[in-house]
Amino acid sequence: MSKPIKKAVLLLMMTFVVIVAYPYADSWLSVRQSVPVIPNTQLPLSYKGSRDIVFVLDANSASQSQLNQVKEQIKQYQLAFPLSRIGLVAYRSSQDQFATLAFDFSSESNLLESQLARIAASGRRGITSSIDEALFDALYTLSWRKNLSVQHNIVLVSDNQHDVQQVKLSAQREQRPLLSHPVKYHTFALKEFMSLSFIGR
Numbered sequence: 001m002s003k004p005i006k007k008a009v010l011l012l013m014m015t016f017v018v019i020v021a022y023p024y025a026d027s028w029l030s031v032r033q034s035v036p037v038i039p040n041t042q043l044p045l046s047y048k049g050s051r052d053i054v055f056v057l058d059a060n061s062a063s064q065s066q067l068n069q070v071k072e073q074i075k076q077y078q079l080a081f082p083l084s085r086i087g088l089v090a091y092r093s094s095q096d097q098f099a100t101l102a103f104d105f106s107s108e109s110n111l112l113e114s115q116l117a118r119i120a121a122s123g124r125r126g127i128t129s130s131i132d133e134a135l136f137d138a139l140y141t142l143s144w145r146k147n148l149s150v151q152h153n154i155v156l157v158s159d160n161q162h163d164v165q166q167v168k169l170s171a172q173r174e175q176r177p178l179l180s181h182p183v184k185y186h187t188f189a190l191k192e193f194m195s196l197s198f199i200g201r
Contacts, residue, residue, distance in 0.1 A: 049151060050147075050149060050151070051084040051150060051152075051153060052105055052142075052145055052150055052151070053077075053085070053151075053152075053154075054086075054105075054142060055074055055086065056089045056131075056154060056155065056157070057070065057090045057157055057158075058157065059090040059101075060121060061121055066191070066194065067119070070157055070193060070194060074088075074116065075112065077198050078107075078112055081198065082107065085145070086112055087103060087105040087138070088102070088116070088119065089101070089137045089138045089142075090102075091129075091130040091131060092122065092130060093130065099133050100130055100137050101119065102141055103118075104142050105144075131158075131160075131163040131167070132170075135166070135170050138154050139154070139183065151184070152183040152184065153183065153186060154167075154183055154184070154185050155185075156186070157188050157189075158187075158189070164187045167187050171185040
């Protein structure tokens with residue numbers, strides 16, 4: 001196939017993609033632009049109210065040596081804050097066995113322990129991160145409580161600066177029209193998260 005023909009075929013394919021995707025653009029943007037989310041990188045360590053909190057965990061192989069300690073820290077958080085419900089979203093490079101692995105909210109320690117046991121660091125950090133998919137899962141696929149007295153929090157634990165930046169961008173633009181109040185974002189490097197001391201009830 002000659003180069004002019006190849007270019008013509010490529011142009012036709014691109015035109016087809018634009019025609020197919022265009023009708024859905026407005027609906028996709030409307031989902032992401034309704035109720036503002038509050039950016040916040042400081043997680044309150046002393047809190048006695050009720051909270052729905054999602055820990056978004058970097059499960060690439062680069063985190064393997066510290067992931068078990070991160071899991072133990074999450075268990076300590078649950079012990080300190082028994083009124084909180086904990087959700088989990090693990091993510092890897094999109095080239096790996098799974099892009100994201102999500103577990104819905106629970107306050108049961110046995111269930112949390114079994115969910116954490118299913119998260120293992122593996123694969124390699126690819127050019128294409130799955131952090132956007134992980135944030136989408138955290139926001140839209142978990143059963144957040146709609147009670148205004150319940151705090152909503154998403155906590156990223158990762159040393160990947162690209163992923164941290166994506167969370168900060170998401171905190172500025174992400175929208176959740178189905179929920180009546182916003183979510184607070186928090187980001188921690190692995191060692192920083194493991195050094196936290198939680199003070200609850």
